Amino acid sequence: MVRYVANIQILQLIITCTGDSTACIAYCSTNANNSLRMGIVGLQNNPIEASQPFRVPLTVTKCNSSALRSTHQPAPRAHKMDSLRLLSPELAEKARTELNEVPSRIPEDIAVLKAWLAKQPHLNPRCDDQFLVGFLRGCKYSLEKTKEKLDTYYTVKSAIPEFFDNRDPADAKIQEHAALGVNLPLPYTMGADGPRIVLVRMGSYDPSKNSIVDIMKVCYMITDLLLVNDDISMIAGHMVLVDLRGLGLSALAQFSPTLIKKMTSVIEGFPIRTKGIHFVNPSSGFDALYRMFHGFLSQKIQERIAVHDTFEALHKVIPKKYLPEEYGGSGGKLANIIEDCKNELVAYRDFFIEDARYRNDERKRPGRPKNASTLFGVDGSFRSLDFPQLIMPDIRPLSPALAQKAKDELNEVPERLDDDIAALRAWLAKCPHIKSRTDDQFLVGFLRGCKHSLERTKEKLDLYYSVRTALPELMRNRDPFDEKTAIIMRLGSAVPLPETETPDGPRILLTGVNDPDKFTIQEVFKFNSMMGEILMREDDNLGVAGQVGILDLANTTMAHFLQFNPTFVKKITMMSQEASPMRMKGFHYINTPTGFETVYNMFKGFLNEKNRSRLHVHGSNMESLYKYIPKRLLPEEYGGDAGPIQALVDDWAKKIESYRDYYKEEEQYGTDEKKRPGKPKNADTLFGIDGSFRKLEVD
Missing domain, CATH: 3.40.525.10 (CRAL-TRIO lipid binding domain)
Structure with missing residues (x-):
């Protein structure tokens, strides 16, 4: 789902989606009036039934090379792990069969990652076990792919400060953009081990008043929370629903090639898998949008794209009970889902403040540095294009x-x-x-x-x-x-x-x-x-x-x-x-x-x-x-x-x-x-x- 964030903004989702990521915001019902709180949906046997509110305590651990050298014994199994969230039986089985997860081997794999991170002079990452196991799952336990993904994750965060700096959820501007509900993980999953559904509402913001960069910043904040909190997203992936209602040329005009390249780079950094992308309410701007992103999509993602002209057609793929009332479903009202998402961001304010510490120092990277210039071929600034240039x-x-x-x-x-x-x-x-x-x-x-x-x-x-x-x-x-x-x-x-x-x-x-x-x-x-x-x-x-x-x-x-x-x-x-x-x-x-x-x-x-x-x-x-x-x-x-x-x-x-x-x-x-x-x-x-x-x- 994290990828969803990328996608979150515009189909980035579609393109960003392009990647494979799997983190989606997890919600659990907290009371009869459908008030939702983010939690571990994976612990629910039936995600449609209400559960008690549960906030995951977030422990942030900074890699310490000397500490690692003193605790990392030749036999990695000696690594003393932080506590990992327990998975439901269904998710545990999916992790085993689809992601190659072997619980007894996790401490050894995490120890290897921490030892590798401690040797990277340019990286300053989080090193808590829950965070690292998310990347292992997103890379199907390939240690080499996990190393590459971790490096890319922090490289992109460091190279695009427009997206990843100054992320205080209590800031009035961020609250304003969060209230638009552009990118919303939905509270119900498609079965006990089904993917998280992520709703992307392309036309929910006014491009004359809101910058796509600010919108994307909030989207990536949500994605970061899914990365650390939602086991459903990290194991089962996410199903992306893109609502194109209200999408106009003025919104498309904000998407320059450089912006698209940055968004797709973010996607590559998140360890999230996309299980499908479904478009509903296709507008006159859909063809232009699809053409913009199509070239960046992998063949696998292209094969998972579907366009639905009616809600009836959509319901054949995503049953009504999982969708908000505004989409013909019984999964709660959009206003409540948006409000709970806003509140959850504020509740994790300390996390976002702490996260700002974890960035790369490219001056210390062995070999050629990776910055906005080398990654994107530009100075890193976003420039809006007139629509004729857009195409x-x-x-x-x-x-x-x-x-x-x-x-x-x-x-x-x-x-x-x-x-x-x-x-x-x-x-x-x-x-x-x-x-x-x-x-x-x-x-x-x-x-x-x-x-x-x-x-x-x-x-x-x-x-x-x-x-x-x-x-x-x-x-x-x-x-x-x-x-x-x-x-x-x-x-x-x-x-x-x-x-x-x-x-x-x-x-x-x-x-x-x-x-x-x-x-x-x-x-x-x-x-x-x-x-x-x-x-x-x-x-x-x-x-x-x-x-x-x-x-x-x-x-x-x-x-x-x-x-x-x-x-x-x-x-x-x-x-x-x-x-x-x-x-x-x-x-x-x-x-x-x-x-x-x-x-x-x-x-x-x-x-x-x-x-x-x-x-x-x-x-x-x-x-x-x-x-x-x-x-x-x-x-x-x-x-x-x-x-x-x-x-x-x-x-x-x-x-x-x-x-x-x-x-x-x-x-x-x-x-x-x-x-x-x-x-x-x-x-x-x-x-x-x-x-x-x-x-x-x-x-």
């Missing part, structure tokens, strides 16, 4: 020189981008076999690579994912912390040069060779694909002006050439030519050895005429290379002014390591050829072989 896609602005080149050479019309991206998303949604990224920046890269021809872009996207699926040797299990990958990365198998010849010039990539006795050609190209994807996403010079390659064949031996056979050459040329949106503007071979002509001619045979005309062989004549690539752009080792190669390699190694989660996420994208209409595209049909790499026999 513009979330794409990095180009420099004037690149914007002109995109217009002149790629047929780019900025005013048409939104429609073209929407057309691609609509087409992808109708392709049963393709599971694709759909964010604006990703799709515009393909549009530019195809000079904004929609039909060519569709073909390119299909082939891009078809080839990746057919080449698991290169495109799966790409972990920058894998032992061999880490070595190849530090050896400088490939590195982009930092400067381009002109502001609108192509990116230059310098590639070398590795020891064939230690690394296979597949391992090297797997690493190269990892670097290439970062460039495709981040480098506008490459996306607009293309790329120029330099292959240094110094120290190449026959063992290198023996790894290249026609099958392998066909695979990598298809991957880099037909299936890639990146345009090759030139390729230069230097320090070519004896025997080079054989492999060179093999490569040329698979290239189209345009790319063959862009190949240049310089041998060991560097002056010949300088005629095409100015010396000043090259590293010191090549007579240039770009600094030592190893410095460039080390910088890129850090960047690739920072993309580890991205590469994991990439595993879910590709094609399911069983679902493709017509003839499937697999290794056999694409490459004419079974997909395995075989070395040539040489006499």
